[in-house]
Amino acid sequence: MSIIETKVLTKTYGRIQAVRGIDLNIEKGEIFGLLGPNGAGKTTTIGMLCTIIRPTSGSASIAGYDIVKNPASVRRKVGIVFQDPTLDTVLTGYENLKLHALLYGVPANLREKRIREMLELVDLADRCNDLTRTYSGGMRRRLELARGLLHRPAALFLDEPTLGLDPQTRTRIWDYIKKMAQKEQTTVVLTTHYMEEAERVCDRVGIIDHGRIIALDAPDNLKELMGGDLVVIRAQEPPAKKIKALPYVKEVKLDKDAIEITMKDAHLHLPELLSIIPDVECVEIRVPTLSDVFIRLTGRDIREDSAEDSGSWIDSVARYRQRGN
Amino acid sequence: MNGNRWQKELTGIYAVWWRELKVFQREKSRIVSSIVQPLMWLFLFGTGIGASVNISAVNYQDYIYPGVLTMSVLFGSVFFGLYIVWDRKLDVLKAVLVAPVSRISIFLGKVLGGCTDVMLQIIILFLFSFLFPSINPWGIPLAFLLLFITSIALVSMGLALGSLLESLEGFQVISSFLVFPLFFLSGALFPIDEKLPGWLVGLVKLNPLTYAVDGVRGALLNVNIFPFYIDLGVITFFAVIMFLLGSILFSRMK
Numbered sequence: 317m318s319i320i321e322t323k324v325l326t327k328t329y330g331r332i333q334a335v336r337g338i339d340l341n342i343e344k345g346e347i348f349g350l351l352g353p354n355g356a357g358k359t360t361t362i363g364m365l366c367t368i369i370r371p372t373s374g375s376a377s378i379a380g381y382d383i384v385k386n387p388a389s390v391r392r393k394v395g396i397v398f399q400d401p402t403l404d405t406v407l408t409g410y411e412n413l414k415l416h417a418l419l420y421g422v423p424a425n426l427r428e429k430r431i432r433e434m435l436e437l438v439d440l441a442d443r444c445n446d447l448t449r450t451y452s453g454g455m456r457r458r459l460e461l462a463r464g465l466l467h468r469p470a471a472l473f474l475d476e477p478t479l480g481l482d483p484q485t486r487t488r489i490w491d492y493i494k495k496m497a498q499k500e501q502t503t504v505v506l507t508t509h510y511m512e513e514a515e516r517v518c519d520r521v522g523i524i525d526h527g528r529i530i531a532l533d534a535p536d537n538l539k540e541l542m543g544g545d546l547v548v549i550r551a552q553e554p555p556a557k558k559i560k561a562l563p564y565v566k567e568v569k570l571d572k573d574a575i576e577i578t579m580k581d582a583h584l585h586l587p588e589l590l591s592i593i594p595d596v597e598c599v600e601i602r603v604p605t606l607s608d609v610f611i612r613l614t615g616r617d618i619r620e621d622s623a624e625d626s627g628s629w630i631d632s633v634a635r636y637r638q639r640g641n
Numbered sequence: 642m643n644g645n646r647w648q649k650e651l652t653g654i655y656a657v658w659w660r661e662l663k664v665f666q667r668e669k670s671r672i673v674s675s676i677v678q679p680l681m682w683l684f685l686f687g688t689g690i691g692a693s694v695n696i697s698a699v700n701y702q703d704y705i706y707p708g709v710l711t712m713s714v715l716f717g718s719v720f721f722g723l724y725i726v727w728d729r730k731l732d733v734l735k736a737v738l739v740a741p742v743s744r745i746s747i748f749l750g751k752v753l754g755g756c757t758d759v760m761l762q763i764i765i766l767f768l769f770s771f772l773f774p775s776i777n778p779w780g781i782p783l784a785f786l787l788l789f790i791t792s793i794a795l796v797s798m799g800l801a802l803g804s805l806l807e808s809l810e811g812f813q814v815i816s817s818f819l820v821f822p823l824f825f826l827s828g829a830l831f832p833i834d835e836k837l838p839g840w841l842v843g844l845v846k847l848n849p850l851t852y853a854v855d856g857v858r859g860a861l862l863n864v865n866i867f868p869f870y871i872d873l874g875v876i877t878f879f880a881v882i883m884f885l886l887g888s889i890l891f892s893r894m895k
C-alpha cells in the first residue's frame with residue numbers, strides 16, 4: 317500500500333525550476349532516502365509534501381489526503397524534523413513534547429503516556445525536566461525525533477537529520493531513526509547528502525539532481541549499476557586472458573604494473589582469483605558506494621557540490637552554539 | 642466532526658497561551674524590571690515633578706498613576722509582540738506554524754498570552770494603589786477592563802509589526818518613532834487643557850492611547866475629559882482594527 321504518492325510534482329520559483337516533475341510511490345513502513353547535492357530540490361520536495369510549500373503543478377497525496385486540497389488533514393498525518401533545530405529552548409524537553417501534543421490534538425487521556433513512551437524511546441526520560449538549551453546537539457535531535465513521532469504520524473519527514481553533528485553522534489541518530497521507524501511502524505522519508513549513511517538505513521533511495529529523480533531503487537540494486545566490485549592487483553605477469561575467462565569477472569583492464577578487474581562478489585571469489593595469479597605483490601578491493609553511483613550518473617562528485625554549502629553548515633553549528641546560552 | 646475541529650482549534654489556542662505563560666514564569670528578571678520601572682516613574686519622576694507642579698484636584702503622583710499603568714501596558718504589549726522577530730530568527734515558531742492548527746488560532750493564542758503577561762504585571766501595580774490616596778479602589782475592575790482591551794490592541798500591533806520585520810534592527814526604530822511618541826502624546830504625564838499649544842492637542846487627540854489613559858483616569862480618579870463611552874468606544878475600535886490587521890499580517894508571514 318502506498319502511503320505517499322506524487323505525480324509530476326513541480327515547483328518553480330520565477331525562472332528557477334527547483335523541482336521538475338517528480339513521480340514517487342512510497343510504501344507503508346518503508347525508509348526512503350532522497351539523496352542529492354544541496355540545491356537539488358530535496359528540501360523543496362519535502363516542503364511540498366508537508367504542505368509548507370505550494371506546488372506549482374502536479375499533485376501528491378499522503379495517506380490518501382491531497383496536499384493541496386486537504387492540507388489540514390495532511391498536516392495531522394505527518395511528522396516533520398527540519399534541517400535546522402526548531403526546539404523551544406526556553407522550555408524543558410517534557411514541555412516541548414507537551415506543547416506539540418496539544419498542538420496536534422493528542423487526546424488528553426493518552427497524552428502523558430505517549431510523552432513518557434517517546435522520552436524513553438530516545439533515552440531522554442532522565443533529562444526531560446531540564447531546559448533544552450542545556451542539551452547537546454545530539455540530544456536535541458533525538459528530542460526532535462521523539463516530537464516528530466509523538467502524534468503517531470503516517471509519515472515522518474526528516475530533512476538532513478544528521479547535518480552539523482559529529483560522526484559518532486550521526487551514527488547514533490541513524491540507529492535511533494531505524495529503531496523508532498520499526499517500533500512505531502512509520503514510513504520515513506529522509507533527505508541527506510551523506511551517501512554512505514543513507515546506504516545503511518534506507519530500504520530504497522531516490523537520487524535527485526537538478527530537480528529530477530535520476531535513479532530510484534534499493535541501494536544494493538543501484539550499486540549494481542557500477543557493474544560490481546573493483547579489484548586492483550599488482551603482480552609481475554598477471555594472466556589477463558585466464559582471468560577474463562572466469563564466470564564472475566566482467567571487465568579486465570591492464571595498466572602498466574597493475575590489473576583492474578571489475579567483478580561480482582569480490583569477497584567470495586578473491587581466493588580463487590588469487591590462486592591463478594603468480595607473484596601477487598598487493599591487492600586492493602573497492603566496493604562501490606552510492607557516491608560512486610552518483611558520480612557515474614551525474615559525472616560529478618556529490619562533495620564538490622556540497623563544498624559550496626560549507627558556509628551554511630558552519631552557520632548551523634553557530635546556531636547551535638548561539639542557542640546554547 | 643465540526644465540534645471536534647473547534648475543540649482542536651481551542652486546544653491549539655490553549656497550547657500557544659500555555660507556552661507563553663511558561664516563558665513568562667522563567668523570565669523573572671524581566672518581570673522584576675517591568676514592575677520596578679513604572680514604580681520609578683511614580684516615585685522618582687512623580688515626586689520630583691510633583692514638588693513644583695499643581696494639577697487639578699489631585700496631587701501629581703496620583704494624577705500620573707493611570708498614565709503609568711497605561712505606559713506599562715504599552716511597553717509590555719508592543720515588545721511582547723515584536724519578540725516574534727526573535728522567535729522566527731531562532732526557528733522557534735517554525736514547528737508551531739506547521740502544526741494542524743489555523744494561523745488565526747496561533748495568533749489568538751499569542752495575543753492572549755501577551756495580554757496575560759501584561760495584565761499580571763498590572764495586577765502587581767494595582768497592589769501599590771493604596772499608596773496613592775486619591776485612587777478609588779472600586780474603580781479598579783473598570784480600569785482593568787480598559788487596560789485589557791488596550792493590551793489586546795497593542796499586542797496585536799506588536800505582532801503585526803513583528804510579522805513584517807525581517808530583523809531585530811527595526812526594534813530601535815519602532816521604539817523611537819512609535820512607542821515613545823504614543824506614550825508622550827497620550828496625556829499620561831500632563832493634562833490636556835487650554836494651556837497646551839493647538840498642534841499638541843491635535844496630536845494627542847489623534848492618539849488612541851489618550852482615550853485609554855482618560856478612561857482609566859476617570860475610573861480611578863474621577864478626573865476625565867471625554868465621556869466614558871467615547872473612551873471605551875475608541876479603544877475597542879482600535880483593538881478590533883489592530884486584531885484584524887495583526888491576524889492578516891500574521892497569516893501571511895513566512
